[in-house]
Amino acid sequence: MESKKFSPEEPDWDKFLEQLNSDSQLEGQFSPAESMQFKELKHLVEETADALTVYEKLDCKGSWDTFMGKAREHNLIKEEVRNRFWSNRLFMRYAAAAVFLVLTVGGYFLLKTKVGNTVEDAVIADGIVPGGNKALLTLSNGDKMVLDADEKGIRIDDKGIRYASGAAVSSLSQEVTFATLSVPRAGQYQLILPDGSKVWLNSESELTYPVTFTGTARVVHLKGEGFFDVQHMVDRPFIVKSKGQDIEVLGTAFNVSAYENDEATTTTLVRGSVQVGVRDMDEQFQLKPGMQALTKNGRVRVKTGVNVEEYTAWKDGVIVLEKQNIQEVLKQIERWYDVEFVTGKTNLPIETMSGEVSNKLPIDVLLKGIEGQLNIKFEQNGRRFMIKN
Known part of the structure; x- marks a missing residue:
């Protein structure tokens, strides 16, 4: 399948921040596309009490520029990502925290993370933290x-x-x-x-x-x-x-x-x-x-x-994948997060994965991204995850 260039319109972060921090009604100045983007972001801010605090501390526009540069550099993102990019709730949830997660399956995905603050002190997924x-x-x-x-x-x-x-x-x-x-x-x-x-x-x-x-x-x-x-x-x-x-x-x-x-x-x-x-x-x-x-x-x-x-970035805190199958991906996750994946009778997807992600990414975020794209589910029991279709 032919890969097409990924070039969605860049959000106007200044306008979004002004609206979020103002009592005035600027929303009417948004284009239809911006209006949808802003409403989704606003909903997520209201849904999570501290999301706005995290959002304001991070260089979201700078992260966006970095992400777009990587996308243009690879020129391997599928066209359908353009259509679901801003409607993907997982992406929007972590865009507010400058965590960029865009996945395409069937040969290529780009998994790029930019975290403004480390998560070393976070207690997530029943105590499972990155290595x-x-x-x-x-x-x-x-x-x-x-x-x-x-x-x-x-x-x-x-x-x-x-x-x-x-x-x-x-x-x-x-x-x-x-x-x-x-x-x-x-x-x-x-x-x-x-x-x-x-x-x-x-x-x-x-x-x-x-x-x-x-x-x-x-x-x-x-x-x-x-x-x-x-x-x-x-x-x-x-x-x-x-x-x-x-x-x-x-x-x-x-x-x-x-x-x-x-x-x-x-x-x-x-x-x-x-x-x-x-x-x-x-x-x-x-x-x-x-x-x-x-x-x-x-x-x-x-x-x-x-x-x-792909083979050396681990020492710099980055997991890089290039056309790896899910078994190889899970093997890396097992070693770095000290967990175990059990397939049972589940047939694992045959799609390969490519991209990169910070190894400080919380495991629940990482697995949610994989779930959403490979049509599988991870059921947790302590440090063991059962994989189901």
């Missing part, structure tokens, strides 16, 4: 440390164990040779390795590494997903060992997703160059920026022209 900084550091001598959630990262070097901010955590005894950083569900954490390389670990992931790199190579072991920004060293390659494969680099930036319950291990290159090989096999595949290697059942398949942001 944050969580990690456990385990040393080779058996010592374990739960890391500070207010800190973004940790580093171990000859000066001891410190947070990325410089705050001291602990001294380091000589008997410690390795460390493992483990990130649970609904967590992420950053690590600075002894050579200065940086690693971002995603939910349900862990990295095991030496506290000092010795020998001719810098070797680390990854389970789950991590983004690597590797310091260049000509004479000491950096090697990442993960499920079914080894990656060798000198200095580069790349993402590796190697979850045990995923069919393939995915390596996506942002810059530089990497070599990907199946363990215990001689063949190596060299990647250049924008290329991706998928390792499955002892074989490697290479893709070109990959949207690297």
